Amino acid sequence: MHPHVITKIYRILIVVFISSSVHGQNRKITSSLNPGCGECSNSSTLVYIRALGAQDTIHQIWDFTKHLPTVILVVGSINSSLSIQWDRTVPTNFAWSELPLYSFATVIDSLYEYDDLDDSGSFDPRRPYKEYRFTRTSWALEDIVLTDKEVMVQMHGHINNDGLNGVVFIKFDLFPFKDYAAELPHLIHTANSTQVDVSLERLAVSREYNASRFAVHLVLASSEDPASTLHYVMRKSLDDEHTPGVFEIIEIKTPSLFDGQDGGYLQFRPIGYTARERNVGSSTMAHVSSFNRTSLPQRSTVATFYKKQMLLVQDMVVSFGDSSDGFYRQHNYTAWSFTMGYGTPPVESFSVFVVAVITAGLTVPALLALSGVAVVLRRRWARDTLPTRLTNED
Numbered sequence: 001m002h003p004h005v006i007t008k009i010y011r012i013l014i015v016v017f018i019s020s021s022v023h024g025q026n027r028k029i030t031s032s033l034n035p036g037c038g039e040c041s042n043s044s045t046l047v048y049i050r051a052l053g054a055q056d057t058i059h060q061i062w063d064f065t066k067h068l069p070t071v072i073l074v075v076g077s078i079n080s081s082l083s084i085q086w087d088r089t090v091p092t093n094f095a096w097s098e099l100p101l102y103s104f105a106t107v108i109d110s111l112y113e114y115d116d117l118d119d120s121g122s123f124d125p126r127r128p129y130k131e132y133r134f135t136r137t138s139w140a141l142e143d144i145v146l147t148d149k150e151v152m153v154q155m156h157g158h159i160n161n162d163g164l165n166g167v168v169f170i171k172f173d174l175f176p177f178k179d180y181a182a183e184l185p186h187l188i189h190t191a192n193s194t195q196v197d198v199s200l201e202r203l204a205v206s207r208e209y210n211a212s213r214f215a216v217h218l219v220l221a222s223s224e225d226p227a228s229t230l231h232y233v234m235r236k237s238l239d240d241e242h243t244p245g246v247f248e249i250i251e252i253k254t255p256s257l258f259d260g261q262d263g264g265y266l267q268f269r270p271i272g273y274t275a276r277e278r279n280v281g282s283s284t285m286a287h288v289s290s291f292n293r294t295s296l297p298q299r300s301t302v303a304t305f306y307k308k309q310m311l312l313v314q315d316m317v318v319s320f321g322d323s324s325d326g327f328y329r330q331h332n333y334t335a336w337s338f339t340m341g342y343g344t345p346p347v348e349s350f351s352v353f354v355v356a357v358i359t360a361g362l363t364v365p366a367l368l369a370l371s372g373v374a375v376v377l378r379r380r381w382a383r384d385t386l387p388t389r390l391t392n393e394d
């Protein structure tokens, strides 16, 4: 290899090394359950998180009070603060100390059951399907963590809606630093993001459908030009070290982010799981529909939050399965994870192990080349100096 190329690769490796050892920009987080609510029992769940950074504060609202699992992410100045007014156990107003700079929201408002007649795995709106909205699902708190190292809620909702029975589990999780999630597909979280896990368990499929699969319907909103559009970007990663066999990373980018500024995003792998034990064997494909323009769900927390604000609002459907996998009833379980965040979506870096292997692979030939050069130089030096010394001594 040409020495120039080797130096270049070394330089890249050093940059990768440094950027992976600096843990991004960390934030100081404080969190509370149902802040300002006098009458809330443990049957209402609204978690508010304030993540203070060096230049700004990111506020997050995780809400289940109006039945539709919601994450609202708001960027404000360092001193910005939020107070929430309640009517008994329902938030009625979100009052800011100053106008927020940016916001991005995701609502998981319904499940789709589709009859996958051509067994392609993915949802096709031209085929029969039913939409089950979460409007009447009541969510129960299973687990909650509100510390300065992690904020997490885990909820389950019993679905009993037009004949659909079963359980949906949703978990929101935030850490104030950058790292890979412990569980597959090992998505990267940062201090600016929340990881969302959804699992659809023991759903009874419709009798009319012989090829039922389930999909989740997401409504995405951002405080950007209502006429602009979200962007779907598929990226290939350099290696599949963190998610065996999967090289693709999907990012849904808001227009500002797509234009090179900071903005909201979703990030995930095109993969779901058909068992609680996540591994290569229990993985299945996740398919993303195109976006459609829509409006905020009625009587939702996002509608209360945004009031009449002009927003970009689009929806999408994420469906799961692969041809000839036996459909949903084969496992009666489907799970999927994504992160939702602000800034620029994190990029996976080489791990220390991979860096070590690459470094060894480059160092050995480099050392060999150098020793070759040294031998040549030494010989040349010996040849050049010998006669001089002899003449000097003469």
Ligand SMILES: *[C@@H]1O[C@H](CO)[C@@H](O)[C@H](O)[C@H]1NC(C)=O
Pocket: 042, 043, 141, 142
């Ligand atoms: C919620 O409150 C009820 C009654 O106060 C209690 O029995 C139950 O254990 C609580 N659940 C949780 C998850 O804290």
Ligand SMILES: *[C@@H]1O[C@H](CO)[C@@H](O)[C@H](O)[C@H]1NC(C)=O
Pocket: 077, 078, 079
């Ligand atoms: C934030 O508040 C603190 C104390 O009230 C003040 O010293 C600081 O200047 C404020 N910063 C900004 C950016 O307004």
Ligand SMILES: *[C@@H]1O[C@H](CO)[C@@H](O)[C@H](O)[C@H]1NC(C)=O
Pocket: 125, 126, 289, 290, 291, 292, 316, 317
């Ligand atoms: C998007 O809207 C079109 C037109 O209304 C509709 O046919 C299609 O099913 C929608 N797509 C999704 C994924 O809902």
Ligand SMILES: *[C@@H]1O[C@H](CO)[C@@H](O)[C@H](O)[C@H]1NC(C)=O
Pocket: 117, 210, 211
């Ligand atoms: C499902 O039923 C339809 C007719 O109702 C049939 O054409 C199709 O082959 C069936 N699919 C499977 C996977 O059994």
Ligand SMILES: *[C@@H]1O[C@H](CO)[C@@H](O)[C@H](O)[C@H]1NC(C)=O
Pocket: 203, 204, 205, 329, 330, 331, 332
């Ligand atoms: C899934 O549930 C259906 C009933 O809804 C049942 O017939 C089927 O055996 C279940 N499959 C598994 C793998 O448990």
Ligand SMILES: *[C@@H]1O[C@H](CO)[C@@H](O)[C@H](O)[C@H]1NC(C)=O
Pocket: 024, 025, 056, 075, 190, 191, 192, 262, 342, 343, 344, 345, 346
């Ligand atoms: C987090 O957001 C800040 C701006 O609020 C941005 O400067 C920073 O790059 C973001 N961090 C990540 C990891 O995206």
